[in-house]
Amino acid sequence: GNSVTQMEGPVTLSEEAFLTINCTYTATGYPSLFWYVQYPGEGLQLLLKATKADDKGSNKGFEATYRKETTSFHLEKGSVQVSDSAVYFCAQTSGTYKYIFGTGTRLKVLA
């Protein structure tokens, strides 16, 4: 069945370091792909999305490119800040509503 696999955390970085969080998926057909972020004590918020192959989603300095050939959607940011500390979830949907989430990757950025 459809699934999402993302790298284990926690990921600990110094401020201004480069961030990569890996995400791969399995799906029948061509899903839409998402990154959600969950700040402490809050619900999930959509960070960025890509709905077809080679699309690049971007928001708040984060980027991810939909790679059909490698079934991947890795999250990157060139220079992280302490305020980026959160849990990041990769997700897919192959229909109009049903989301499948990865297990989440906790990011901790140190000043």
Added chain:
Amino acid sequence: EAGVAQSPRYKIIEKRQSVAFWCNPISGHATLYWYQQILGQGPKLLIQFQNNGVVDDSQLPKDRFSAERLKGVDSTLKIQPAKLEDSAVYLCASSLIRTSGYNEQFFGPGTRLTVL
């Protein structure tokens, strides 16, 4: 615009007790979802409503979990009786109805349930 509201934020109960969670979606959002997020895992869909009808409850443990959405707005999720493995964060989300493409889901802050 107000977001998705949930209450309570935290609940501690003993096993075999009952508990109920409440969700108020974003105004105008016809679709409402309940997710269970166990520590260290991603959210898992329990039930989806469209207006006051159930669209998908395939992963809802119906022997102990129930949910309703009267009048197509607020929703309650109940667990009766609770088990230790029900300890989790229960997330509510809502979205507009779309016939194609994807639905962006907006999440509430969640209710953290601890079953002792």
